[in-house]
Amino acid sequence: MRALFVDHAFPGNLGGYAACLAEAGGWEVDFLAARAGAEPRGNRVRLHAVKAREEVAGAVHPATRDFSFQVKGGRRALQAARKICPTPPDVVVTGCGRFSAMLFGSVWTTPIVSYVHTFHEGVRLEPGDARQEGAAFAATFSNAGRLLHLLQSERAFTMSRYQVQMVPREFRHKIRLLPRPVDRGVFRADAPWPARIPRPPEGVPLVTFLPVEPWWAPGAGFDCFLRAFRMIDREFPGVWVAVAGPEETPERRARFREILERAGLDAGRFVLVSDEAREPLAGVLARSAVCVASSLANPPGDGFFGAMGCGGPVLIASDTPPLREFVRHGQNGLSFGWGMVRELAWGMRAVLGDPAGHSGLAGAAGRFVAAHLDTAVLAPRVADFFGRSLDLAPDDFREGQSLIEEV
Amino acid sequence: MRVLFVHQNYPAQFGFLARMLERHYGWETVFATKWEGKVSGQKLVRYAAPPGVTEDVDFLARNFEATSRQSLAVYRAVRDAGLRGKIDLVVGHSGFGSSLFLGDLLGCPVVNLFEFFYRTSAEGKPFRPEFPLDEAYKQRLRVLNACILLDLHRATAGYTPTHFQRNQFPSEYLPKIETLFDGVDHTYFRRREGLPRVIAGRTIPDHVKIVTYVSRGFESMRGFDIFVRVAKRVYAEHPDVLFVCVGSDRVCYGGDMRYIKEKSFREHVWKAERPDDSKFLFTGRVPTNELVDLLSLGDAHVYFTVPFVLSWSLFNAMSCGCRIVSCDTGPVREVLVNGRSGLLADFFDVEAHARNVLRILKDPTAHDGLGRSARQTVTEKYSLVRTVPAFARLFARVGGREVPRPRVPLETGGAAQ
Secondary structure, three states, rough: OOEEEEEEOOOOOOOHHHHHHHHHHOOOOEEEEEEEEOOOOOOEEEEEEOOOOOOOOOOOHHHHHHHHHHHHHHHHHHHHHHEEEEEEEEEEOOOOEEEEEOOOOHOOOOEEEEEEOOEEEEEOOOOOOHHHHHHHHHHHHHHHHHHHHHHHHOEEOOOOOHHHHOOOOHHHHHHEOOOOOOOOOOOOOOOOOOOOOOOOOOOEEEEEEEEEOOOOOHOOOOOHHHHHHHHHHHHHHHHHHEEEEEEOOOHHHHHHHHHHHHHHOOOHHHEEEEEOOOOHHHHHHHHHHHHEEEOOOOOOOOHHHHHHHOOOOEEEEEHHHHOOOOOOOOOOEEEEEOOOHHHHHHHHHHHHHHHHHHHHHHHHHHHHHHHHHHHHHHHHHHHHHHHHHHHOOOOOOOOOOOOHHHH | EEEEEEEEOOOOHHHHHHHHHHHHHOOOOEEEEEOOOOOOOEEEOOOOOOOOOOOOOOOOHHHHHHHHHHHHHHHHHHHHHHOOOOOOEEEEEEEOOOOHHHHHHHOOEEEOOOOOOOOOOOOOOOOOOOOOOHHHHHHHHHHHHHHHHHHHHHEOOOEEHHHHHHHOOHHHHHEEEOOOOOOOOOOOOOOOOOOEEOOEEEEEOOOOOOEEEOOOOOOOOOHHHHHHHHHHHHHHOOOOOOEEEEEEEEOOOOHHHHHHOOOHHHHHHHHHHHHHHHHEEEEOOOOOOHHHHHHOOOOEEEEOOOOOOOOOHHHHHHOOOOOOEEEEEHHHHHHEOOOOEEEEEOOOOHHHHHHHHHHHHOHHHHHHHHHHHHHHHHHHEEHHHHHHHHHHHHHHOOOOOOOOOOOOOOHHHHOOO
16 A cells, blocks of 8 residues: 655654554555655655745735645645656545645545644634734635645544534544654653753753744744743743744744843743754753643644653643643643633742652653554554545544543 | 625626515615626625736636635725624625625625536546646636635525536535526516517518527537537528527637637637638627517527536526527536427537427427427526525525515516616
């Protein structure tokens, strides 16, 4: 059996599934990506990085830029796929973003399985508020590509119940829940600190801020994190902070420093780490005492599951739909209300003040990942899904049930 | 009930309907359009045509871009017109981005008119193999569906004129879509007797039979080339005949221009078929009143279409009691019964179509039954008298109102004119 994975980034959202499929045996797996943050590790995934510049030809409206990227990326992906696969593969697995198999259905009869990461329904129109209006327009138009994907796909899958519920009712019969595999070979307690990032002194605690959206985006909660950190900074002087996010530009780094200085914080104790390359991020997570994860609407990525998986840091997550499903307050981490600065400060203070007393939470998260989300554990299920996905019965999505309860 | 209709043109599919709903049900209607003409008795909200999409925008995304701009222009115009809280229902044409954001803006349900959904699977074969879809065009059609999908996703309910059209839509959305034809004003589109035999200023002798062909554009999708071949075969056997072609010399649907070198598909067909010019009369587009005259003068009417949106001209011809020769494609089969309300044959079977036309021309009166039956079909199923109450029921249901009774009997008819 041959599978072709197509997604904007490798490993991104699909890398874990591709690794599972390759490791389960009997599958040849090619992965076509526009951005490669790592080389495939110890399995038979063949990575094909394609140059697909995110640029839109001509003057398009700002609200339709994302869709234009999707179309252009879709065309580029198809060109590249034909070179890689002179004969169509047995199954195409695709993301629904800016580099995807959106147009494959018009030339190949191969079954297509789409991974649906988000579907924007949350942005409401506030007439007169230009920023809200712009966000609502852009979110609506970017859904167009996802609808095309859902329509052309024989099956779709996603990794959490929250995401299942985002998918339009009309397409729920196509969607399957497939937990996201975590590569514990990368996200492990002894992962080495990345060479290029300044290392906190020995014995100094590290707090990592793991927003799902880029730290500068309104939905990241960076402002809340900084305010909470300022509240505890005097009690725990010298604590270092790592902020994870996309690859940084010099302009963003400058802005980052400016924000810290304005907040009266010592920028020398703050480091930025890319969440696109897994190894450096894994090293930072392994060294962290606390990981603060926040997301208003977007589902978490590798960093979040990596933080759970390495079993070291205590996860403090926003009590919001995307994360609520994975973190239970007092069981495998702590949670704080969205925007609740004092609650977050309380959580960080509690963990930093009594690391040993909270290590059980980190251990529980690590055990959960080891038992249920580890690549080796999930490999048979993933292989089964892609191998037989076309005739599997629909899942029974019970209301209110979370992933951690199910597994 | 206060209904906002949205269409880039006026009256399009909604103008008559709005008037009928006002007149017969006492509803208030507003029409949002970029049409710049004048009309009395209809509240209009005009939006400026958004800037055109330039050639440098990706070929595949061009339509989406244009539609998106249109939807934003409509949104701004309706927002600035202060209609919030004053509208109970929005009715918009899907595909032009008419109503995408209006439900959120006005806080009311939205009904969309859905015309067509393009099927472009890899294994799909084109209906006309001589005009195959190239890969880029297939991809473009696939992306064309994007705007329609957004409307399908966001609309509260929808309708489409024919069962054939409804069946093109993804099964996931079919529960949202009703089949409801726009409606023909059968009191206006009726055969007029005793008209002078003058067409476009030209007097047609009594012994010359008249065959009509009406299409917005002359293109392969509406079988213009087949029509010319049929005409050639007919006048070879029955020389006293004039084929009157109503429509513009352009391609409105399909990608004909990519396959030909000539300036128009008509020119291409003319060059290939070399028909006798004297047997054809091209009128260009004609006003509705003249169209009724023309259809009334015709001895036979020819209508062809590939499996696509059915033309209003067919319903107009049926309503005028024309003796229709047509093709046995899905959309036509839905409204015409072979041998009863029309003479149908395989789309490509020129010989059979020609035989059918000749059969009628030999003895038109003997085939009056075809026209009577076609008109009866319209009056029973597709006339405004039948469709307007169905629209009122649909709109009332979606708008959360009681199903209304017409305040003025609909039998008065003719209101649309």
